[in-house]
Amino acid sequence: MKVVLSPNPYRDKGLKAAQAADRILRENQVDTAMCLPFPLEKGSRMELPKHLTFCEMQAELSSADMLICFGGDGTILHAAKDANQHGVPILGVNMGSVGFMAELEQGELQLLSKLAARKFTVERRMMLDVKVIHDGKVIYEDLALNDAVITKGAIARIIDLSVYGDRKLISDFSGDGIIVCTPTGSTAYSMSAGGPIVEPTAENIIVTPICAHSLHARALVLDCNRVVAAKMGRLARKTAYLSVDGGKAVKLCAGDTVEIRKSQAQTRLVRLSSRSFYEVLNQKLGKG
Numbered sequence: 001m002k003v004v005l006s007p008n009p010y011r012d013k014g015l016k017a018a019q020a021a022d023r024i025l026r027e028n029q030v031d032t033a034m035c036l037p038f039p040l041e042k043g044s045r046m047e048l049p050k051h052l053t054f055c056e057m058q059a060e061l062s063s064a065d066m067l068i069c070f071g072g073d074g075t076i077l078h079a080a081k082d083a084n085q086h087g088v089p090i091l092g093v094n095m096g097s098v099g100f101m102a103e104l105e106q107g108e109l110q111l112l113s114k115l116a117a118r119k120f121t122v123e124r125r126m127m128l129d130v131k132v133i134h135d136g137k138v139i140y141e142d143l144a145l146n147d148a149v150i151t152k153g154a155i156a157r158i159i160d161l162s163v164y165g166d167r168k169l170i171s172d173f174s175g176d177g178i179i180v181c182t183p184t185g186s187t188a189y190s191m192s193a194g195g196p197i198v199e200p201t202a203e204n205i206i207v208t209p210i211c212a213h214s215l216h217a218r219a220l221v222l223d224c225n226r227v228v229a230a231k232m233g234r235l236a237r238k239t240a241y242l243s244v245d246g247g248k249a250v251k252l253c254a255g256d257t258v259e260i261r262k263s264q265a266q267t268r269l270v271r272l273s274s275r276s277f278y279e280v281l282n283q284k285l286g287k288g
Helices: 013-027 057-061 073-086 106-115 277-285
Strands: 002-007 031-034 066-071 090-094 121-134 137-144 147-152 159-165 168-175 177-181 204-210 220-223 228-232 240-244 250-252 257-271
Touching (some): 002 013, 013 031, 013 106, 066 073, 073 090, 090 106, 121 240, 147 159, 159 177, 168 204, 177 228
Parallel strands (some): 002 031, 066 090, 090 257
Antiparallel strands (some): 121 137, 121 257, 147 177, 159 168, 228 257, 240 250
């Protein structure tokens, strides 16, 4: 068995958790390779342990059985696209604050010994294909595990949106934007904006308005086979942006349409513990 270890050096200081995991896996006769999830920022003073050898991610994933990420949910979201290209399941170790997608906390690394005996399950998570259409042409495409978010710019002016399901109008409203997410993403920005929590293994598309200036604009849970389209209204003296899984924002123009549908791609998450989704929900968000 071969496992790729991918620590976020800004979360896993000194890569201590990754090195501890590496020792546990090697003691259990598991082959490992260490790969950074992204290049370090220019001018960064981050110092990596000099005794470690770092490999190229794509090359190692082509022959890997599993990818272990050390960081928050953002690290897992970033890794999901690389892992999907090679059909490699992901196991997350939470080094952040909430970490809904992570299977293990830093103090549970000893559970990694189960991997050698293949005492784990793999959970499949739905993803979304996201396109921006401008004047009838696709000008941007991306893949989302969590969500596609359309928001207004920094200037405090609301934007006008028309939302369609299979080309039938669902709602017209003005507001700060809209979130279209998977069940996995329902516990992220969508929940904070008043959207429903949906079991992560379900297959639905959730549409959540952000601060809508309308009494009828409410969050909706749609069938996974719907094609959701959000069309920009007039944007004179306004700006709107699309961000997929919290990535770099793409500027939208008046009349642009963001089209979102269920993807054939799936993210596969490794499960080692017996914790249910409801236990994780209560642990992460508190019982109130």
